[in-house]
Amino acid sequence: MHELGVLAHRVHHPHGASGSTPCACESPQLLADRADGTVVRSGPVVAKAHAADSDREALAARLALAAAPQLTGILLAPLAAPGPAGTAEAASRPVTFWPYGAPVDPKAPHAAPWAEAAVLLARLHRTVPSLPAPLPPMRGPVKAARAVARMNAALPGGGATLPVRAAWRALPGWARGEAAPPAGRARFLCHGDLHLGQLVRHPAPDGPWLLIDVDDAGWGDPAWDLARPAAWYAAGVLAPEDWLLFLEAYRSAGGPAVPAEGDPWPQLDVPARALTVQTAAVALAKCAAEGREPDEMEQLMIDSCARIATFPPELAAGSAS
Numbered sequence: 001m002h003e004l005g006v007l008a009h010r011v012h013h014p015h016g017a018s019g020s021t022p023c024a025c026e027s028p029q030l031l032a033d034r035a036d037g038t039v040v041r042s043g044p045v046v047a048k049a050h051a052a053d054s055d056r057e058a059l060a061a062r063l064a065l066a067a068a069p070q071l072t073g074i075l076l077a078p079l080a081a082p083g084p085a086g087t088a089e090a091a092s093r094p095v096t097f098w099p100y101g102a103p104v105d106p107k108a109p110h111a112a113p114w115a116e117a118a119v120l121l122a123r124l125h126r127t128v129p130s131l132p133a134p135l136p137p138m139r140g141p142v143k144a145a146r147a148v149a150r151m152n153a154a155l156p157g158g159g160a161t162l163p164v165r166a167a168w169r170a171l172p173g174w175a176r177g178e179a180a181p182p183a184g185r186a187r188f189l190c191h192g193d194l195h196l197g198q199l200v201r202h203p204a205p206d207g208p209w210l211l212i213d214v215d216d217a218g219w220g221d222p223a224w225d226l227a228r229p230a231a232w233y234a235a236g237v238l239a240p241e242d243w244l245l246f247l248e249a250y251r252s253a254g255g256p257a258v259p260a261e262g263d264p265w266p267q268l269d270v271p272a273r274a275l276t277v278q279t280a281a282v283a284l285a286k287c288a289a290e291g292r293e294p295d296e297m298e299q300l301m302i303d304s305c306a307r308i309a310t311f312p313p314e315l316a317a318g319s320a321s
Contacts, residue, residue, distance in 0.1 A: 008042035101200025115249035122255030138220030141177035144278040151281035166309035192216030222257035227271030
């Protein structure tokens, strides 16, 4: 955290403090510390240390995507590194730098920007950027597979995992990260990990909403970006009015993931099932690590896996065609 704070401060003050005047900046603030990323804020600058095993070429391509002019007003653009000591290539973990944006307030669910998120996704999905390097596939299915692996490692042979494992086995290979998406669904620009924590207002605190965190962005099935709210709605976690607001805003903005009219579930069903499994698997792994029982929301997602596991595999395979 200290090293990231120093690097973020250096981006904010690239030439150092002038004269003998002490710096008035507040101490660095830890925003997140997970296996896939540590995020520290220093004033208006955020430094993120990515996972040590990150594919650095893919990360560079995703950074170029976030900086692409076609994505202005959709993705938060990165800041320049402060020199050789702070570049992604020089660190043991790749480090990137971003302007600070005001996040969604978790204490105000009534003000959650579902419509704004949907419009940003629709715009993202319609964009075909010009990039200096090829963009890799969207990593959403890979993240789902890692969540299941994490659950299996935390609870090997655990009875509580049986419905989650069964629901996972019922999914087609592309939703498990084992194959390419169905033909015609793989060449859309996707975020790969959409949830409300991936939106900020920039400039803070009242600027427009932007999408952040391009670690999983790439080409893929745009329905994946709608899958988490769809899964929450199907499990009873997301209120129907919020789901309908999100869906209609996406359709009104011309999003290609679902038809403009009619039933969206033939396109959403498989990704929503995959995100249900991913959420349940992460919940069970956390519960095992923390020595506790699932909370109400976590249990809803686990129960949804039990229902999914009763569906015939051919239904899951056919619903994405």
